[in-house]
Amino acid sequence: MSLKTEWVHFEQNGALHRMYTSRMERAKTPLPVVLVIQEIWGTDAHILDLTDRFAKAGFLAVAPDLYAVEGKRPQSMTEERIEQVKAFLETLPPPAWHDAVAREAALEQQPEKAREELHATYADVFANLKRLPQLLEKLQAAVAFLGEYELSKGQKVASTGYCIGGALSLLMASTEPRLAGSVVYYGHLLSKEQIATIQCPVLGFFGELDSKINAHLPEFIEDMKEAGKAFTFEVYEGAHHAFFNDTRGAYHVGASRDAWQKTLKFFNRILV
The missing domain is CATH 3.40.50.1820 (Alpha/Beta hydrolase fold, catalytic domain)
Structure with missing residues (x-):
């Protein structure tokens, strides 16, 4: 095939x-x-x-x-950065993916640099929920x-x-x-x-x-x-x-x- x-x-x-x-x-x-x-x-x-x-x-x-x-992804939205966020969320049970309190508690357990990058990419990715017209x-x-x-x-x-x-x-x-x-x-x-x-x-x-x-x-x-x-x-x-x-x-x-x-x-x- x-x-x-x-x-x-x-x-x-x-x-x-x-x-x-x-x-x-x-x-x-x-x-x-x-x-x-x-x-x-x-x-x-x-x-x-x-x-x-x-x-x-x-x-x-x-x-x-x-x-x-x-025609090109912004730095905070590259495939690599998004994969980091996905990997982090996979450590949580599905109901916690959209639970800000549970998510933030888990983020606090991450090393500082990783936590900052995860925060930035997560925020940019999920901001798209408010950009549906675009x-x-x-x-x-x-x-x-x-x-x-x-x-x-x-x-x-x-x-x-x-x-x-x-x-x-x-x-x-x-x-x-x-x-x-x-x-x-x-x-x-x-x-x-x-x-x-x-x-x-x-x-x-x-x-x-x-x-x-x-x-x-x-x-x-x-x-x-x-x-x-x-x-x-x-x-x-x-x-x-x-x-x-x-x-x-x-x-x-x-x-x-x-x-x-x-x-x-x-x-x-x-x-x-």
Whole structure:
């Protein structure tokens, strides 16, 4: 099995963007596109591996680097610095990842230099939770580029996102009329006003133990139903937030297996 992978730089709206692309080398192009939207950790090894998995399923799979500025990562947001934060969080139980008190207590046990770097990178990475409009613009730029790109011109585009990417995948469904479908893995949900502008089918996956996201799920389900939007979803028993990430302690193999099969079935229905 031979994949053709590369990082592509492209200009859109006066800005330079960076995006990982993957496809089967012998596949006839142009191909329908799966837009893989990163977790809070960026286009790390897990996201690149996942992008390759979609490419092996017969799609042009792309993962925009939302943290790149003019095609390059800032110093505090390099892959190496983010990996340090991920390694630190893996020493904590999943519920403590978003518990500031527990996190700070664990940070105090780190050597001073490491503690300062972890603080800086953690702050910069998680500041992106408040920058969704700017990150959304980068995704929309990618869709515009893909519409004219020789490997995908004239083909449909759908998105799948994880964590912060799940929220962005939903925002794409609400704001990007060229999107054929949206998959959300445990991302923050939309308001009733945002739901009103969704123009494509949505598929969602959630972990039973992800209480922060799930607190809003019943209202979202009801609002989607009232608005007449196409929405199917699964809530997996015993699964945490980030259950699909096989590099982290929250990984849940049963939930991931089922979600992967349903995601591919969804994409084959709406893209091919």
